[in-house]
Amino acid sequence: MSDGSTPDAVAELVDVRRVYQMGTTTVPALDGVSHTFRRGEYWSIMGSSGSGKSTLLNILGCVDRPTGGEYKVGGRGVSTLTDDELSELRGASLGFVFQSYNLIPQLNVLENILVPVMYRDEWPDWAEERARTLAERVGLAGRLDHRPPELSGGQQQRVAIARALINDPSILLADEATGNLDSRTADEILEIFDELHAEGKTILLVTHESDVGERAERILRLKDGRIDAIVENR
Amino acid sequence: MVVRSPFLRTVRLGISSLLLHKLRSFLTTLGVLFGVASVIAMLAVGEGASEQAQEQIRQLGSQNVILRSVKPPEDQQSNQETRVLAYGLTDDDRARARLTFPGVRDVVPVMIIPEEVRHEDRMCRPRVLCTEPDYLSATGRVLQSGRFLSELDEQLEEPVCVLSFEVGRYLFPYESPIGRRVRVGSEYFEVVGILLPRVPIGQIPIDSGAEVSGDMMIPLASGRRMFGTTQVKMRSGSRDITEVDLHEMIINVERAVDVPMIADAARTMLDREHREKDWEVVVPLELLLRAEETKRIFNIVLGSIAGISLLVGGIGIMNVMLATVTERTREIGIRRALGAKRRHIVIQFLVETVVLSGFGGFAGVALGLAIPAVVEATAGMPTIVTPQAPTLAFLISVGIGVVFGLYPAWRAAHMDPVEALRHE
Known part of the structure; x- marks a missing residue:
């Protein structure tokens, strides 16, 4: 590409800074982070609390914007996008999996999976079929008309994964996705991530648990708003 | 199973969200309900009374000048x-x-x-x-x-x-x-x-x-x-x-x-x-014009009172919607993260307020039509329900939903997604 991006880069951080204004003092949460995530990679982003990993996740997920530097998704810089364009980008290119599942309680499983589709300009023909396939894929075939409160934590997280995948995003962002689950259920969820990775999905997993972080191909370790180390797991 | 029309989907979502708090939603609609019902009932009784008065004057003959001995x-x-x-x-x-x-x-x-x-x-x-x-x-x-x-x-x-x-x-x-x-x-x-x-x-x-x-x-x-x-x-x-x-x-x-x-x-x-x-001159036409003027003033007063009661209903709705928006901050954050634009959020909350006020208006029209019938049957007072009154009252109630829903919806749409997601 003309601006020098790496051809297979899905997310590119160029000297990204994020400064918070606390009264009269400014607190830098990210202090010059440069990194390129490539298609099909499976990363975990680790660091102690205060290391800036939540801020980085917000920026990677396009819910927040850097105050300095540039972040590009699929070669497209986010700093010049309007709020609507940013929303569109989130819906189309990013899939979120949150620690506390964040399903919408009024909707049943099928409707929850379809939420990102609702915000597209047009309702595609494949949507409902794909939602059913994804539900089956994460092991929820029989529970499509259940509402979130009727499901266990592990089941809710499966719904969230199916929801994250419905628009076939280029990046799957998981924020402490196993943090609220017992180790056996957490393992099941991580297995789904392994499978998705094997299928070629780009996964960025934010965690502070080292045994979770070690499931990924590579670990990006943050400290005080900078990249501290990059570790290859295999 | 999944409704395809985006509008109907939003309406259905609005209704199911409102049904999560049945009592609260019901109480909220009461304000609009009674406002609309009282508008229709008052207009019907007023219209009936003034029609009766005008009929009596008309019987004297609008083309007559009546001279009387006094x-x-x-x-x-x-x-x-x-x-x-x-x-x-x-x-x-x-x-x-x-x-x-x-x-x-x-x-x-x-x-x-x-x-x-x-x-x-x-x-x-x-x-x-x-x-x-x-x-x-x-x-x-x-x-x-x-x-x-x-x-x-x-x-x-x-x-x-x-x-x-x-x-x-x-x-x-x-x-x-x-x-x-x-x-x-x-x-x-x-x-x-x-x-x-x-x-x-x-x-x-x-x-x-x-x-x-x-x-x-x-x-x-x-x-x-x-x-x-x-x-x-x-x-x-x-x-x-x-x-x-x-x-x-x-x-x-x-x-x-x-x-x-x-x-x-x-x-x-x-x-x-x-x-x-030892004489007086009675002009039915003048009386008629005066009666019409009285009716016009009466309608203005009535309209103001009705307007105030509907305003109170609207404020009630706005109050509840603001609370709802705060309560659902996290949901708003999730939706924004999943690709919802600001206007999607605005429409979602606006539809909810309009469903609330529209339901209140609908029930109010029903009650407002029932009251004059009861008044006529029991008190023997003539009442006239003009077709405009219920239509106008219903449209106003929906309008109130839009007006008083705009601010809460705007607030919801302009939340910072990061803050909204962090909200417990």
Whole structure:
């Protein structure tokens, strides 16, 4: 590409800074982070609390914007996008999996999976079929008309994964996705991530648990708003 | 299973969100419900009352100018045992009116005789009007059966009479009054005609004799010959003798636009010819215009009160929606992260408020239509529900949903997604 991006880069951080204004003092949460995530990679982003990993996740997920530097998704810089364009980008290119599942309680499983589709300009023909396939894929075939409160934590997280995948995003962002689950259920969820990775999905997993972080191909370790180390797991 | 139309989907989502808090949603709609219901009910009762008033005025005839004799204030000096008081409109006034006023169709004289009307053991006190054949056309009354007084009756001073429907029904409950005779004072009159009632028959109460409201008409010439123009009223220690040529003159004007001019001319004439103010001029058209003006003011006042109650309902909705937005901050964050644009969030919350207010409006219309029906059935007050009232009230309630929903929805849409996601 003309601006020098790496051809297979899905997310590119160029000297990204994020400064918070606390009264009269400014607190830098990210202090010059440069990194390129490539298609099909499976990363975990680790660091102690205060290391800036939540801020980085917000920026990677396009819910927040850097105050300095540039972040590009699929070669497209986010700093010049309007709020609507940013929303569109989130819906189309990013899939979120949150620690506390964040399903919408009024909707049943099928409707929850379809939420990102609702915000597209047009309702595609494949949507409902794909939602059913994804539900089956994460092991929820029989529970499509259940509402979130009727499901266990592990089941809710499966719904969230199916929801994250419905628009076939280029990046799957998981924020402490196993943090609220017992180790056996957490393992099941991580297995789904392994499978998705094997299928070629780009996964960025934010965690502070080292045994979770070690499931990924590579670990990006943050400290005080900078990249501290990059570790290859295999 | 999944609704495809984005709008219907949003409406369904709104309804299911509202159903999560059934009691709260229900209480919120009450404000709008009672606002809308009271608007419709008040308008219906007001419309009914003013229609009744206007109908009464209309019965006097909007193309008429009515001159009436008025007993002048008691003269303090003439405190004798027997007094003869002559006052009021005279035959000369009538002749002058007929000759000098332009554009006048008729001048109908009316003399009223204070006598009871009897048939066998039945007695009632209608107004006994001595008048001329033109009375029928001037007042716009309609014959039900028989005929009205004729010129020949007048010339021959015939002892005939025409009864209004109520009087006829009271005096002759089981038979047709036509051809029968009734007694007025000591004179007998043959019934030749019956007038149609002015209100639908079902609404006429069957009164006891003394309360029968209605008229009886006899030829003026017959009345003059039999009863004279002098009326004697006995009082303790004295007799009141009054002499009145005509109690009323109905000036029937050809064109309604001339009514004010004729009324002024009549005032000027009577003012000049009479030493005392023993007359009055009643212009039904003016009364009608005044009644319409009163109604207009009434509607403005009513509208303001209704507006305030709807405003209160709207504020209630806004209050609840603001609380709802705060409560669902996290949901808003999730939706934003999943690709919702600001306008999606605005529409979502706006639809919820409109569903709330629209439901309140709908229920309010139902209640508002029920109240006038109950009022009419129980209190006997006439009510009129115009088709505009419920339509307007419903549209206003929906409008209130939009107006008072905009700010909460705007607040929801402009939350920082990061903050919203972090919200517990």
